[in-house]
Amino acid sequence: MSVLATNHLTKRYGQQAVVNDVSLTVQPGDIYGFLGPNGAGKTTTLRMILGLIRPTAGGVSLLGQDPLTADRSLFRQVGSLIEGPAFWPHLSATENMGIIQRMKGGSDPKEIAAILDLVGLGATGRKPLKQFSLGMKQRLAIAMALLGRPRLLILDEPTNGLDPEGFRELRALLHRLVTEQSMTVLLSSHLLSEVELVATRIGVIQEGRMVTEATVADLRRQGGARLEVIVNRPDLAATLLRERLKAQVEQNPDGVLVVQGAEAAAVNRLLVRNDLDVSRLLEREASLEEIFFNLTGGKTHG
Amino acid sequence: MGNVLQIEALKWRRSPLVWVTLASTLATPLLATLLFGFAEGREPTWHDLLNQALLIHTMMIGPLVTTLIGASAISTEYQFDTWKLSLTAPIKRWQVYTAKLGVSLIWCLALSVAALLGTMVGGSLLHLGPFERFWYWAYQWLIGGAGLAIMLPFYHLVTFVSRSFFVTSGAGIVGTFTGILMVSSKWAGYYPIASVPLLLAIWFNSRPGEVQSLVGTQPVWLLCLAATFLLPLLINLVFVKRADLT
Numbered sequence: 001m002s003v004l005a006t007n008h009l010t011k012r013y014g015q016q017a018v019v020n021d022v023s024l025t026v027q028p029g030d031i032y033g034f035l036g037p038n039g040a041g042k043t044t045t046l047r048m049i050l051g052l053i054r055p056t057a058g059g060v061s062l063l064g065q066d067p068l069t070a071d072r073s074l075f076r077q078v079g080s081l082i083e084g085p086a087f088w089p090h091l092s093a094t095e096n097m098g099i100i101q102r103m104k105g106g107s108d109p110k111e112i113a114a115i116l117d118l119v120g121l122g123a124t125g126r127k128p129l130k131q132f133s134l135g136m137k138q139r140l141a142i143a144m145a146l147l148g149r150p151r152l153l154i155l156d157e158p159t160n161g162l163d164p165e166g167f168r169e170l171r172a173l174l175h176r177l178v179t180e181q182s183m184t185v186l187l188s189s190h191l192l193s194e195v196e197l198v199a200t201r202i203g204v205i206q207e208g209r210m211v212t213e214a215t216v217a218d219l220r221r222q223g224g225a226r227l228e229v230i231v232n233r234p235d236l237a238a239t240l241l242r243e244r245l246k247a248q249v250e251q252n253p254d255g256v257l258v259v260q261g262a263e264a265a266a267v268n269r270l271l272v273r274n275d276l277d278v279s280r281l282l283e284r285e286a287s288l289e290e291i292f293f294n295l296t297g298g299k300t301h302g
Numbered sequence: 303m304g305n306v307l308q309i310e311a312l313k314w315r316r317s318p319l320v321w322v323t324l325a326s327t328l329a330t331p332l333l334a335t336l337l338f339g340f341a342e343g344r345e346p347t348w349h350d351l352l353n354q355a356l357l358i359h360t361m362m363i364g365p366l367v368t369t370l371i372g373a374s375a376i377s378t379e380y381q382f383d384t385w386k387l388s389l390t391a392p393i394k395r396w397q398v399y400t401a402k403l404g405v406s407l408i409w410c411l412a413l414s415v416a417a418l419l420g421t422m423v424g425g426s427l428l429h430l431g432p433f434e435r436f437w438y439w440a441y442q443w444l445i446g447g448a449g450l451a452i453m454l455p456f457y458h459l460v461t462f463v464s465r466s467f468f469v470t471s472g473a474g475i476v477g478t479f480t481g482i483l484m485v486s487s488k489w490a491g492y493y494p495i496a497s498v499p500l501l502l503a504i505w506f507n508s509r510p511g512e513v514q515s516l517v518g519t520q521p522v523w524l525l526c527l528a529a530t531f532l533l534p535l536l537i538n539l540v541f542v543k544r545a546d547l548t
């Protein structure tokens with residue numbers, strides 16, 4: 001059984017569909033990367049998943065139950081960080097953690113200390129929150145989501161404010177949570193470079209619609225192979241490849257032709273027969289960045 | 303439910319709201335004590351001082367402080383974006399709101415007691431002699447605090463709709479000063495913010511002529527008070543259960 005599934009989930013504000021017919025599935029043990037440009041509908045989808053807002057149509061199965069009608073104890077098994085960190089700012093980190101812990105039915109100060117240590121805030125538990133940097137606040141929000149050892153962890157743009165070291169630590173932490181504590185993670189981001197290093201499965205959302213959902217390996221296969229060609233007359237070569245081989249050809253600013261939909265041997269034969277000098281012909285897989293770029297129509301930022 | 307109340311109380315710990323409302327409330331005994339301390343040619347009694355303080359508390363300071371409590375309890379959750387923490391926790395939405403109302407009510411009553419104690423300290427400084435009938439006055443002040451707290455669900459409702467501390471505070475300030483004007487009107491029994499001193503007048507310091515000159519009867523006024531409390535409370539509960547608060 002999936003840990004999380006949405007079924008044709010839709011949210012409209014007036015006539016505008018912010019999330020449109022989104023179906024995604026997160027399996028146990030996944031680190032699911034939920035990708036999309038800013039404003040694509042990621043946060044709205046996550047808010048519907050957590051029952052914070054009601055869908056206009058469609059439904060959510062969270063750990064097998066509808067979050068809007070299920071017994072609230074369901075939320076003991078879910079940790080979340082949605083749309084940036086939030087705290088009661090007049091309280092310390094430990095006190096904020098204490099409130100969330102009580103909400104989840106716990107009261108063990110050792111758990112709080114252990115989780116603060118885990119996210120690198122062990123020495124700052126009693127420090128006033130106004131003295132926290134954005135990165136520290138982000139770590140604290142992640143720590144709050146980890147309270148009560150949830151089965152499913154939902155993190156919305158968790159790397160905002162984290163430095164590269166912080167991101168590396170978060171990646172290691174997520175791997176540990178999945179392997180050692182059998183946790184499942186849903187991680188949203190607008191940056192593929194962050195997600196591809198950690199995710200086992202990826203869903204891409206664009207303008208409120210799910211564009212694709214696949215494992216990282218499948219997604220790479222979807223992208224297909226590309227040829228990089230360096231030739232003495234790239235404009236002529238591009239025209240020949242388009243007309244004769246019906247290939248898709250793009251020319252990089254540095255003159256390299258990127259060819260899709262044609263065999264390397266056929267490309268080489270055609271160019272040589274037309275007296276063009278081929279100085280390089282390289283076959284390579286499309287990067288996830290390129291695939292994501294293609295899927296989202298080139299919008300990786302809002 | 304006890305756990306949810308404790309959680310709400312923890313959120314209030316060291317909150318600026320607690321200090322601001324406590325300091326504002328203590329303005330009541332300070333004002334009353336100063337008024338009597340500097341009054342010429344008059345020998346004040348405990349009864350005079352406590353009555354004067356009660357009037358200041360229920361008609362001016364108390365309603366303003368109640369507005370602050372009502373507005374702040376809801377608006378800070380919007381301001382700090384903390385609704386999402388409460389609403390993704392294993393707690394029912396109605397419990398989240400009821401706990402807020404509960405802690406607000408308790409704090410309103412506690413502030414009334416603090417104002418009474420402050421007035422007693424002020425009276426001691428004025429050497430008014432031994433204090434008598436403590437429970438009579440404590441009961442009267444608690445009734446006053448409860449009367450003020452009746453407005454809390456209304457202030458919550460305004461804050462839910464406006465999502466703004468300032469809109470509710472503005473409404474509270476206007477309501478308080480309108481109440482001061484309304485209390486001398488024959489329709490005062492129907493004005494909820496002014497109903498507290500009215501109730502107290504009826505229950506404790508009844509001056510029959512004055513009460514009889516008001517439009518309406520005691521059961522009708524009490525019914526209005528109950529509706530003032532229950533109607534917004536009901537709307538708030540439905541709103542919290544149904545609305546997208548984040």
